[in-house]
Amino acid sequence: MDLAYTQEEQEFRARLREWLAVVLPGLPPKPRPDDWPGRRAYDTAWQRMLYDAGYAGLHWPVDAGGRGATPTQHLIFLEETEKAGAPYVGANFVGLLHAGPTIAAEGTSEQRARWLPPVLSGDEIWCQGFSEPDAGSDLAALRTRAVRDGDHYVVSGSKIWTSHAEVADWCELLVRTDPAAPKHRGITWLAMEMDAPGVTVRPLRTLAGSTEFAEMFLDEVRVPVSHRVGAENDGWRVTMVTLSFERGTAFVGEVVACRRTLDALAAEARRGGRWDDPVLRRRLGRLNAEFRALWRLTQWNVSEAQRAGAGGVPGTGGSVFKLRYSHARQELYEAAAEVLGADSADLDREWVLDRLSSLSYTIAAGTSQIQRNIVAERILGLPKGR
Amino acid sequence: MDFQLSDDQRALRAGVRELLAGRFGRDRMRVALDDGTGVDRALWRELGEAGFFALRLPEAEGGVGLGLPEAVLLFEEAGRSLLPGPLIATHLAAGPVKGAAQGETVVAVLDPGQPVAHLGEADALLVLGPGNGPRESGAAPADVTPVRDAATPVRSMDPFTPLWRVADPVEAGEPLPGGGRLRDEGALLAAAEQLGSAARTTEMAVQHAGEREQFGSPIGSFQAVKHLCAGMLVRAELARCAVYAAAVTADPVEIAGAKLLADDAAVRNARDCLQVHGGMGFTWEADVHLHLKRAWLRSGQWLTAAAAEEVLAGDLC
Ligand SMILES: Cc1cc2nc3c(=O)[nH]c(=O)nc-3n(C[C@H](O)[C@H](O)[C@H](O)COP(=O)(O)OP(=O)(O)OC[C@H]3O[C@@H](n4cnc5c(N)ncnc54)[C@H](O)[C@@H]3O)c2cc1C
Numbered sequence: 001m002d003l004a005y006t007q008e009e010q011e012f013r014a015r016l017r018e019w020l021a022v023v024l025p026g027l028p029p030k031p032r033p034d035d036w037p038g039r040r041a042y043d044t045a046w047q048r049m050l051y052d053a054g055y056a057g058l059h060w061p062v063d064a065g066g067r068g069a070t071p072t073q074h075l076i077f078l079e080e081t082e083k084a085g086a087p088y089v090g091a092n093f094v095g096l097l098h099a100g101p102t103i104a105a106e107g108t109s110e111q112r113a114r115w116l117p118p119v120l121s122g123d124e125i126w127c128q129g130f131s132e133p134d135a136g137s138d139l140a141a142l143r144t145r146a147v148r149d150g151d152h153y154v155v156s157g158s159k160i161w162t163s164h165a166e167v168a169d170w171c172e173l174l175v176r177t178d179p180a181a182p183k184h185r186g187i188t189w190l191a192m193e194m195d196a197p198g199v200t201v202r203p204l205r206t207l208a209g210s211t212e213f214a215e216m217f218l219d220e221v222r223v224p225v226s227h228r229v230g231a232e233n234d235g236w237r238v239t240m241v242t243l244s245f246e247r248g249t250a251f252v253g254e255v256v257a258c259r260r261t262l263d264a265l266a267a268e269a270r271r272g273g274r275w276d277d278p279v280l281r282r283r284l285g286r287l288n289a290e291f292r293a294l295w296r297l298t299q300w301n302v303s304e305a306q307r308a309g310a311g312g313v314p315g316t317g318g319s320v321f322k323l324r325y326s327h328a329r330q331e332l333y334e335a336a337a338e339v340l341g342a343d344s345a346d347l348d349r350e351w352v353l354d355r356l357s358s359l360s361y362t363i364a365a366g367t368s369q370i371q372r373n374i375v376a377e378r379i380l381g382l383p384k385g386r
Numbered sequence: 387m388d389f390q391l392s393d394d395q396r397a398l399r400a401g402v403r404e405l406l407a408g409r410f411g412r413d414r415m416r417v418a419l420d421d422g423t424g425v426d427r428a429l430w431r432e433l434g435e436a437g438f439f440a441l442r443l444p445e446a447e448g449g450v451g452l453g454l455p456e457a458v459l460l461f462e463e464a465g466r467s468l469l470p471g472p473l474i475a476t477h478l479a480a481g482p483v484k485g486a487a488q489g490e491t492v493v494a495v496l497d498p499g500q501p502v503a504h505l506g507e508a509d510a511l512l513v514l515g516p517g518n519g520p521r522e523s524g525a526a527p528a529d530v531t532p533v534r535d536a537a538t539p540v541r542s543m544d545p546f547t548p549l550w551r552v553a554d555p556v557e558a559g560e561p562l563p564g565g566g567r568l569r570d571e572g573a574l575l576a577a578a579e580q581l582g583s584a585a586r587t588t589e590m591a592v593q594h595a596g597e598r599e600q601f602g603s604p605i606g607s608f609q610a611v612k613h614l615c616a617g618m619l620v621r622a623e624l625a626r627c628a629v630y631a632a633a634v635t636a637d638p639v640e641i642a643g644a645k646l647l648a649d650d651a652a653v654r655n656a657r658d659c660l661q662v663h664g665g666m667g668f669t670w671e672a673d674v675h676l677h678l679k680r681a682w683l684r685s686g687q688w689l690t691a692a693a694a695e696e697v698l699a700g701d702l703c
Contacts, residue, residue, distance in 0.1 A: 002634060072387050263703050281695075285701075288698040293624050293631075293644075304390060372609075373613075383596065
């Protein structure tokens, strides 16, 4: 049991730091949070820079175009880029963190060759069409139909909460291919082109005022059968692979960001004279314990993955992390509102928008209630309920 | 980086668990509870022989030569099994206090302002220095007899931990070399005991939830119960990472965080475990009250939540 980085890992970190110090000052200013075309351009340009420098798909397997880095190197990458204030994956989120890894794990060699390089280079971005108006937590209740017509599926239905659908090129889409089968068995995982005829995207406004997700209507959209990943009606299993990637490493950089925010809150409280309030001070102290421990939990999970060997699908440990992290993040911004005091309603103060966004963390990527079911049933082995 | 137990560490933990199951299993624990709760000198010596107290003494001084991470694993097991006695003080005194390393001497600790545990049976006493946080304070040995003579017994909430109130200031000797670390280390080992307790109450709750049936189903199939159990696991696992990391770094801020989260995990898990046990949980028969009482007591020892939070706040820029 140690926390020491090897010589090789330290050299990797040093090279990355040098590179970040050279490239980051030249980046254009960040677009406004609600300017999605601007954010797409900004995020994909950053992805291109990573690609050109050989940092794209760092932890992806080499035969999928990645660099086959160890989980620890990937952790160092996420830590250093966040510390240096590099752009967040943003619009590239779905492609890099789950569609890509899913295709790498489950796709054919043609599919990998077609879809993975443009994800890595930032040329194409993906969105996730899983949820439907009547299928959220109960994802397997989805009803969007796909009917086979020669070498195409004809897809009709609707999706909702599709993050950055407005600017995506591809969609990882779950459809029902066998309405007669039990609900988990008749699902198929497809890659759908967003500019295919019959796809309509209607942006939804979030409570934070931006349009980061959308509703998607699918009217007899033709998707080639060759765009199916995994077997027909085997989509639920493929989806489980996708979701474990989503929960596995998606939040690592954010823990580092939260620790930075906490320091900034303390500094602000000191400037504003609020530091003398022991209740506030101790509250920030407790959050320090919380985020330090979440970082250690991350290192624990990463070390476990490293021991399990490369190419492994992240385990249920991601649910343990997500549960605690999503609540800690919300508490962080509650504390921020207290530090801001009279300014806590001013949307131009950076923490106010973050406080609003933090509300999504206990809902998106599986609600806290669903995560608790996963922990109880899959880790603790408690009986399934209704 | 390899932040997972090594094979040796796993073997050590398994060995201690086996030793404690054999010498202080549940039956023995319940007998000790009924018989009165003095330190079992024979068990104490056996722990001494097994290296429990001398674990971190250099081999040249008759110790085992291991470090804080290994000590944390031992104390985690002690916490799981509800092993009573001033284990931490005796472990910390091994070396400077004669006989402590072998388990011949029972060493109590006095933290000014706090009740003293196991004073009645102690052969020696360590006095912690003042200081809000762990950084400033040292520790010094004191003569136990006059302190005991002037102390009054407290009716202790934890039936395994007799307490004494000490009113007068105590005269202590020369501060021990390296004594500034003792409060830190004590806090860390107490956190490890809390972790063991938190993990154990999680197991107890899960086991009960899988067996007890109501409305024709195991209560663990009801989400309200399931979610209590999931919350327990999450608390215990976060505390585990905090405690193990603090053992590796020995950093005072990290130790403060570990104590804070482990106290929380032990207390809240014991409460939730009690809830999962229903009326049975409120009886003397179920072990859960013993975990809760010990967890409450430990939360006030070595480093309180308020002091830990101040240390952690002081670390923010
Ligand atoms: C910001 C954001 C971005 C998103 N991005 C995407 C995306 O890109 N692609 C995509 O496909 N989806 C996306 N989602 C959807 C997200 O995955 C769902 O919102 C989520 O899974 C919950 O489903 P729901 O909204 O239908 O809520 P519901 O399932 O209706 O849940 C409502 C409430 O009931 C509770 N509940 C439901 N079932 C149970 C149960 N069995 N036990 C206990 N409680 C239960 C829930 O915990 C919740 O509190 C996004 C959501 C948000 C907020």
